[in-house]
Amino acid sequence: MISRRKVALGLVASTGLASPVGAAVRTPKQTKGPFYPKTLPSESDADLVRIGNGPPATGEEIEITGRLLGLDGRPISGGFVELWQANTYGRYSSSSAASIGPLDPNFQGYGVVETDDEGRYRFLTIKPGEYPGRTRHLHFKVGGPGFESLATQMYFAGEPGNERDFIRKRIRDPEARDSVTVAFAPSDESGIPSGHFEIVVGQ
Numbered sequence: 759m760i761s762r763r764k765v766a767l768g769l770v771a772s773t774g775l776a777s778p779v780g781a782a783v784r785t786p787k788q789t790k791g792p793f794y795p796k797t798l799p800s801e802s803d804a805d806l807v808r809i810g811n812g813p814p815a816t817g818e819e820i821e822i823t824g825r826l827l828g829l830d831g832r833p834i835s836g837g838f839v840e841l842w843q844a845n846t847y848g849r850y851s852s853s854s855a856a857s858i859g860p861l862d863p864n865f866q867g868y869g870v871v872e873t874d875d876e877g878r879y880r881f882l883t884i885k886p887g888e889y890p891g892r893t894r895h896l897h898f899k900v901g902g903p904g905f906e907s908l909a910t911q912m913y914f915a916g917e918p919g920n921e922r923d924f925i926r927k928r929i930r931d932p933e934a935r936d937s938v939t940v941a942f943a944p945s946d947e948s949g950i951p952s953g954h955f956e957i958v959v960g961q
């Protein structure tokens with residue numbers, strides 16, 4: 759008898775979107791940190807670069823795509839993916855530490871999307887600036903029907919500060935650390951740097 763799990767893994771492999779091996783690595787939990795927005799911005803859509811029809815935020819535009827998956831590789835549709843991050847100057851909208859860098863009134867700083875039928879999500883945003891004590895990173899929180907929510911952080915491959923970052927170092931398993939470290943390359947469609955971040959949740 760073919761198990762449901764094997765069927766699910768077979769489906770994942772047949773799409774060519776991700777290897778079943780990659781999908782099986784549970785995304786490590788990372789601290790939510792102090793900068794989750796205390797009040798959500800007036801707009802919280804998938805495009806963090808613009809608020810309404812306003813001018814674009816300052817900085818380098820990037821795209822993040824990915825899927826929310828269960829440990830068995832099945833896509834989780836109808837889940838949520840939240841992203842919050844520093845602006846190009848390394849400053850969070852929710853932080854009062856003005857010395858880190860200026861606010862950017864055009865940067866949304868936070869977005870939340872629902873995963874589609876194939877568990878996919880997509881954000882347009884600005885490459886975050888670094889701030890003292892941390893390597894460059896993005897904050898994510900995800901959840902889905904029947905899944906406990908998970909907060910994690912995503913890192914940028916090739917950043918010199920990655921290996922000494924005290925929060926990234928808490929992920930002991932090298933495979934798990936790699937799973938939250940994403941390489942960016944120009945997107946075929948838009949030409950902007952694009953990274954793919956698969957998020958795997960489960961017991």
Ligand SMILES: [Fe+2]
Pocket residue numbers: 791793892895897
């Ligand atoms: Fe942070």
